[in-house]
Every structure is written in C-alpha cells, then in structure tokens.
Amino acid sequence: xxxxxxxPTLEAVAARxxxxxxxxxxVVNGGDGVREPLVERVRRAxxxxxxxxxQAARSLVTRRHDAVAVVVAEPETRVFADPFFALQLRxxxxxxxxxxxxxxxxxxxxxxxxxxxxxxxxxGHVDGALVFSLHLDDPLPGLIQRAGVPTVFGGRPxxxxxxxxxxxxxxxxxxGAREAVRHLAALGRTRVAHIxxxxxxxxxxxxxxxxxDVMGEADPRLVxxxxxxxxxxxxxxxxxLDRCPDVDAxxxxxxxxxxxALRVLRERGRRVPEDVAxxxxxxxxxxxxxxxxxLTTVRQDIEEMGRLMARLLLGGLGPGDAGAAPxxxxxxxxLVRRASA
Amino acid sequence: xxxxxxxPTLEAVAARxxxxxxxxxxVVNGGDGVREPLVERVRRAxxxxxxxxxQAARSLVTRRHDAVAVVVAEPETRVFADPFFALQLRxxxxxxxxxxxxxxxxxxxxxxxxxxxxxxxxxGHVDGALVFSLHLDDPLPGLIQRAGVPTVFGGRPxxxxxxxxxxxxxxxxxxGAREAVRHLAALGRTRVAHIxxxxxxxxxxxxxxxxxDVMGEADPRLVxxxxxxxxxxxxxxxxxLDRCPDVDAxxxxxxxxxxxALRVLRERGRRVPEDVAxxxxxxxxxxxxxxxxxLTTVRQDIEEMGRLMARLLLGGLGPGDAGAAPxxxxxxxxLVRRASA
DNA sequence: GGACCCGGTGAGAGCGCTCTCCCGGCGCAG
DNA sequence: CTGCGCCGGGAGAGCGCTCTCACCGGGTCC
Numbered sequence: 001x002x003x004x005x006x007x008p009t010l011e012a013v014a015a016r017x018x019x020x021x022x023x024x025x026x027v028v029n030g031g032d033g034v035r036e037p038l039v040e041r042v043r044r045a046x047x048x049x050x051x052x053x054x055q056a057a058r059s060l061v062t063r064r065h066d067a068v069a070v071v072v073a074e075p076e077t078r079v080f081a082d083p084f085f086a087l088q089l090r091x092x093x094x095x096x097x098x099x100x101x102x103x104x105x106x107x108x109x110x111x112x113x114x115x116x117x118x119x120x121x122x123x124g125h126v127d128g129a130l131v132f133s134l135h136l137d138d139p140l141p142g143l144i145q146r147a148g149v150p151t152v153f154g155g156r157p158x159x160x161x162x163x164x165x166x167x168x169x170x171x172x173x174x175x176g177a178r179e180a181v182r183h184l185a186a187l188g189r190t191r192v193a194h195i196x197x198x199x200x201x202x203x204x205x206x207x208x209x210x211x212x213d214v215m216g217e218a219d220p221r222l223v224x225x226x227x228x229x230x231x232x233x234x235x236x237x238x239x240x241l242d243r244c245p246d247v248d249a250x251x252x253x254x255x256x257x258x259x260x261a262l263r264v265l266r267e268r269g270r271r272v273p274e275d276v277a278x279x280x281x282x283x284x285x286x287x288x289x290x291x292x293x294x295l296t297t298v299r300q301d302i303e304e305m306g307r308l309m310a311r312l313l314l315g316g317l318g319p320g321d322a323g324a325a326p327x328x329x330x331x332x333x334x335l336v337r338r339a340s341a
Numbered sequence: 342x343x344x345x346x347x348x349p350t351l352e353a354v355a356a357r358x359x360x361x362x363x364x365x366x367x368v369v370n371g372g373d374g375v376r377e378p379l380v381e382r383v384r385r386a387x388x389x390x391x392x393x394x395x396q397a398a399r400s401l402v403t404r405r406h407d408a409v410a411v412v413v414a415e416p417e418t419r420v421f422a423d424p425f426f427a428l429q430l431r432x433x434x435x436x437x438x439x440x441x442x443x444x445x446x447x448x449x450x451x452x453x454x455x456x457x458x459x460x461x462x463x464x465g466h467v468d469g470a471l472v473f474s475l476h477l478d479d480p481l482p483g484l485i486q487r488a489g490v491p492t493v494f495g496g497r498p499x500x501x502x503x504x505x506x507x508x509x510x511x512x513x514x515x516x517g518a519r520e521a522v523r524h525l526a527a528l529g530r531t532r533v534a535h536i537x538x539x540x541x542x543x544x545x546x547x548x549x550x551x552x553x554d555v556m557g558e559a560d561p562r563l564v565x566x567x568x569x570x571x572x573x574x575x576x577x578x579x580x581x582l583d584r585c586p587d588v589d590a591x592x593x594x595x596x597x598x599x600x601x602a603l604r605v606l607r608e609r610g611r612r613v614p615e616d617v618a619x620x621x622x623x624x625x626x627x628x629x630x631x632x633x634x635x636l637t638t639v640r641q642d643i644e645e646m647g648r649l650m651a652r653l654l655l656g657g658l659g660p661g662d663a664g665a666a667p668x669x670x671x672x673x674x675x676l677v678r679r680a681s682a
Numbered sequence: 683g684g685a686c687c688c689g690g691t692g693a694g695a696g697c698g699c700t701c702t703c704c705c706g707g708c709g710c711a712g
Numbered sequence: 713c714t715g716c717g718c719c720g721g722g723a724g725a726g727c728g729c730t731c732t733c734a735c736c737g738g739g740t741c742c
Binding site: 360361362363364367374375376379398400401402403404 | 689690691692693694696697698699
C-alpha cells in the first residue's frame with residue numbers, strides 16, 4: 001500500500017500565498033487579470049506545495065475533460081499491429097499532448113463492445129472522438145454519430161460519399177494510385193497489374209478505382225486480390241504470373257504487398273524493374289528502402305494524418321466557427337522514385 | 342456545433358422515480374440495501390431518462406477514477422508497431438473493460454515527455470499505471486516509482502533483479518530458451534547458434550542467458566546479435582553461415598528473426614531441418630505457421646500477459662491484501678513443435 | 683404492552699474547483 | 713475637490729455525486 005499524502009488543494013495554495021482561491025485559480029489558468037507580484041507569489045506557492053489541479057473537480061464545473069477517445073474497431077488483430085495505425089496514433093498522441101489533452105483508447109471487437117463504446121461516448125466523458133473504422137459494413141460509426149460527440153474519422157467511412165457532413169481525414173488514395181499507374185504507363189509498360197488490398201476498406205477500394213481510372217477495364221485478369229500483407233502479396237503475385245505471364249508492371253496496394261510480390265518475382269527469376277516494374281503504396285520506412293531493389297512507392301504522411309485528425313477535433317469542431325469545419329480533408333500523396341520502377 | 346441536451350442528473354432520476362437522490366445512487370451502484378420494488382422503479386427511471394453517471398462528480402468524492410494509464414516508452418517507432426505489444430495491449434484492454442476501467446494511453450519519446458508523464462501520474466488522475474519500458478537505461482521507471490502510483494511493469498525492468506519489490510509480469514524467457522536449446526541438443530545438434538535480440542531489452546538478454554545455461558560458453562562465434570526483425574535475422578544468419586559454415590541449429594530470439602534466418606538458409610541451399618534446425622520464440626501467428634517449413638517455436642501467451650498485468654493492478658495492489666501481491670509474475674512458456682526442428 | 687433493534691430511506695454536508703457577482707481603490711475628467 | 717469608470721481581487725454559490733447520519737416503522741423480546 002502506497003501511503004498517499006493528501007494532495008494540496010487550491011485552498012492550501014491560496015493560504016500559503018496569502019490570497020483567495022479565486023486568484024490562485026486565475027493564475028493557474030493563465031494568470032490573466034492578476035498583477036505581476038501576485039502572480040509570482042502564487043506561482044511560488046504552487047511550486048513549493050507541488051500543487052496539481054484536480055481534474056475531476058475542474059471538469060465538474062467546466063464540463064470539459066481535456067480528453068479525447070480514440071476508437072479502434074478491431075475485427076482482426078492485424079488492424080492494430082499494422083504499423084500504419086501505429087504511426088497515426090503517434091501523430092494523434094503528439095498533437096493531443098501539445099494541447100494538454102489525454103488519449104483514452106477504446107478497442108472494440110464485436111457487438112457488445114460497440115454498444116459499450118456508444119454508451120461511453122454518449123456519457124460525455126470525453127470532449128470528442130477519433131474513430132478508426134476500417135470496414136464498409138461497420139455499424140460503429142453510425143452509433144457514434146448518434147452519440148452526439150464531435151467526431152473525426154480516420155479514413156473515409158464507407159457510407160460517406162462526400163455528401164454527408166461527416167468529418168474525416170484521408171490520403172488521396174485514388175489520386176496517388178493514378179499517379180503510380182501513369183508512371184508505369186509512361187515507362188512504356190502495357191500489361192500493368194494491380195494487387196488490391198481488402199476491398200471492404202475504402203483505402204483499398206479507392207486505390208483500385210485510381211488504377212481503373214487510368215487502365216480502364218483493361219484485362220480483368222490483371223487485377224488480383226490481396227490483403228495488405230506480404231503473404232497475401234506473394235500469393236497474389238504467383239497467381240498473377242500464372243495467369244498473365246506477360247505482365248510487365250505491378251502496382252501493389254501497399255508496400256507490404258509489394259515486398260511479397262518482389263520476393264516471388266525474384267524467386268521466379270524475373271528481374272525488377274527490367275522485366276517487371278513494381279510500385280507500392282505508403283512509403284513505409286525502413287521497409288521501402290530495404291527491399292531488393294528499393295521500392296518506388298506512393299508516399300503518404302501517415303503521422304501527419306493523425307496530427308491533423310486531432311487538430312481538427314480540437315480546433316475546428318468546437319462551437320467556435322460553425323460551418324467552417326471541412327467535411328473531409330484529403331492529404332496529397334507523392335510518388336517516391338527508387339529502383340523498382 | 343452539436344446541440345447537447347443537458348444530461349439528466351441523479352436529482353432528475355430521483356424526481357421521476359419518486360425517491361431521494363441517495364436511493365438512486367444506491368441503485369446505480371449495485372442496489373444493495375434497497376427493496377426490490379424501489380430498485381425496479383429507479384431502474385426504469387434511469388432507463389427512460391437515459392441517465393449516465395457523471396464520472397467527474399463521482400471521482401471528486403470517491404477519489405477513484407476507474408482509469409488506468411498505459412505508458413509506452415517509444416524510443417523507436419518499431420516498439421509500437423510490434424505485434425507483440427499490440428497483443429498485450431489487447432489483453433489489457435479486455436481486462437480493463439471487464440472491470441469498467443478506462444485505458445489512458447501515454448506515448449513518450451524523449452526527456453520532456455518523461456517529465457510530463459511523471460507529473461501526470463503524480464497528479465492522481467488515474468488509479469494506476471501499466472508501464473512498458475523496454476530498455477535497460479530508461480529513466481522512466483524510476484520517475485514512475487517516485488510518483489507513488491500503483492504500477493505494474495510489462496516485462497522485467499532492467500534494474501530489477503528480483504530483490505526490489507517492483508511488480509512485473511514477464512514470460513519465462515530464460516526457461517523457454519533453455520527448453521528450445523535442449524530440444525536442439527536432444528536432436529543431436531552440436532553446433533547450436535543463437536541469434537539474439539537487442540540486448541538492452543531484458544527479454545533478449547534473458548533468452549541469451551537461457552541459451553548459455555545449456556550451451557555454456559561454447560563457441561562465442563555461434564552467438565550473433567540481431568534486433569528482433571526479419572531483416573536483422575537475415576543479416577545475422579548470413580554472418581553466421583560465413584563464420585561458422587558447420588552450424589547445424591539456430592535458436593532465434595523471436596519468430597521474426599527466425600523467419601529472416603529461414604529465408605537466408607533457403608537462399609544458401611541449406612535444408613531445414615535436415616541441415617540446420619531452427620527454433621523461434623513467441624509463436625506469433627499466423628507467421629509461425631506460414632514459414633517454410635512451419636516454425637518450431639517457444640510459445641508465450643502474450644495477450645494473457647496483458648490481462649494479468651491489468652488484473653494485478655486492479656486487484657492485487659490495492660490496500661486490501663498488503664504484502665500478498667507478488668513482486669514478479671513469470672508466465673510459463675511451452676515448446677511448440679512444428680517442422681523446422 | 684412497552685423498550686429495543688434493525689433494515690430501509692431521506693436529509694444534508696461537502697469533495698475541489700470555476701465563475702459570477704460585488705466591492706474597494708485608483709485614475710482621470712469636470 | 714468631487715464623481716465616475718474601471719480594474720484587480722475576494723466572497724460565495726453551486727457543478728453532480730457519495731456517504732454519513734438521523735429517522736421511521738415494524739418486528740422481537742422480555
């Protein structure tokens with residue numbers, strides 16, 4: 001048992017500084033409207049007593065919590081182990097920290113969890129929510145909308161097609177895919193294949209759309225389904241080589257997929273990029289630099305996406321500037337040319 | 342701006358049910374000592390009004406928060422993207438949820454963050470902390486100890502050698518390593534190598550110790566340093582084959598490392614397990630089942646470690662059973678035999 | 683039949699903070 | 713020199729809850 005010394009209260013600080021509670025409160029919250037000598041006295045008292053405001057008492061009256069929920073729907077374990085998500089979370093964490101907000105993590109799997117999360121958010125324990133719901137059919141986003149908590153989604157929710165006023169942050173998956181495929185075409189490649197991600201995720205679907213924007217319906221056999229993993233990339237690449245031996249370029253839905261594809265190409269004796277050019281997506285480091293050959297890929301600033309989500313939630317969604325908050329923010333991507341294409 | 346309807350208070354529920362606040366409070370907190378018909382009436386009122394207790398008000402008087410901080414020191418990005426950590430976090434999340442506790446995630450990098458975390462924990466905003474500090478020289482654990490918050494560590498902290506009363510949960514890394522190496526020896530292998538993890542992490546150091554327990558000091562060239570990644574495993578395996586071509590078994594510090602090693606062995610034309618037997622650590626699925634050949638490995642129940650950490654914190658550290666809380670809990674490991682050894 | 687006890691309920695204080703009001707003092711204009 | 717405005721600071725209410733304590737009614741026991 002840790003013997004917890006009773007923490008000093010405002011009252012105690014006030015007594016020590018020889019002022020009233022109100023003044024201490026003012027100083028602690030920025031010190032506006034308090035004359036300098038007093039500010040100094042109070043600051044010293046705070047310091048000496050090691051005073052830390054009681055967040056519960058504060059929340060009780062302000063109705064703010066300086067806390068944000070991050071909700072992660074996790075149908076598969078994979079989602080969370082994904083470095084992609086880890087990076088976004090890091091961005092979120094940094095931004096929240098910079099604004100003195102706490103991050104409450106809500107992991108869900110299954111229906112009961114959804115209800116639980118809905119109740120929690122509706123319960124007004126946090127000032128807002130950042131939601132990662134990666135699948136098209138997920139009921140969670142709906143629940144959350146209804147909870148009436150300011151919310152920003154990570155990635156375009158499946159049911160939002162630009163019309164609804166849902167706020168989200170996403171990469172320009174479609175545009176990035178177009179740029180990648182155009183680059184392959186510009187290289188003179190005519191048999192450009194695409195290994196997709198799981199198509200129930202909008203990012204994967206959008207990248208496929210981008211591919212189709214450039215390639216039209218081309219040869220449907222050139223599109224093979226993957227799952228964003230290296231293993232899936234290997235499987236897809238094998239299938240691709242079997243049914244279209246004349247393939248001369250591959251646009252993989254992400255870098256992990258591309259790394260699997262590269263492995264199979266090497267195994268089958270195809271030279272990259274001479275025989276088959278390969279482009280990935282993400283620019284996930286160090287992976288993309290360490291493949292053999294180093295991977296040409298579409299970069300998206302993942303950490304920045306996280307930061308932006310947090311910033312939107314904290315700043316843009318308050319009652320301050322009604323209507324000013326954008327529905328969806330789409331971050332640009334850039335093609336990073338390395339050796340594989 | 343979301344028009345937030347004023348949330349119903351205890352008072353409102355009491356009025357609707359025709360009882361006093363105190364009675365509603367009792368019902369909400371378990372309903373002990375309230376007669377059935379009243380309980381029913383109150384329950385209905387709660388339901389109808391959609392009442393959710395105000396956690397801030399509650400904390401203010403109970404001095405409990407039903408929240409636990411999870412502190413992750415993140416010198417490298419890798420730490421967080423690690424599926425190992427993700428699994429532990431999942432276990433923690435489940436256990437906390439089961440006890441109606443929230444998970445406050447604190448990601449740190451760098452000194453200022455440490456101070457911030459120290460202040461936060463000392464500030465009494467959470468009931469306890471679960472700390473992942475993976476490196477020997479990390480100052481964070483010390484700071485946290487001083488904050489006077491009940492704490493459970495994930496993995497044996499470097500500076501704890503069983504003597505101090507620090508509470509942690511760990512796998513039997515040393516014992517598991519011993520079992521793996523003994524198994525290789527039992528297979529008749531005499532040139533058993535070890536690819537280590539980053540030795541500033543206790544788990545890696547302990548596995549090396551386990552290897553040495555069985556092999557003695559053997560041939561020092563048989564120990565090569567890795568870093569828990571497939572890339573590191575590849576590098577180490579190449580080095581190993583170069584300096585000890587007669588190696589006939591490899592104990593890799595984890596499955597990722599083993600997968601890299603397998604790749605190099607295949608590339609160099611060594612058959613597994615005929616020429617070189619390979620054992621990993623973790624039994625990370627699906628990886629361990631999908632390698633070629635499927636990996637023999639030391640299983641540890643990672644999610645259970647997380648659960649246990651949370652359970653210890655919530656149950657065992659309270660003022661309830663002083664002295665009953667164990668200093669360190671070491672979970673057993675089991676050897677899972679597949680094809681690679 | 684009256685004193686006692688005990689389970690169930692209500693009344694009220696108070697957790698630590700913010701915020702509105704109010705008051706006293708000072709500067710400036712008349 | 714008096715009056716007014718303004719600003720810095722204090723007093724006090726009250727946020728929504730828990731928890732102690734007093735109260736009340738109906739047994740039980742002598």
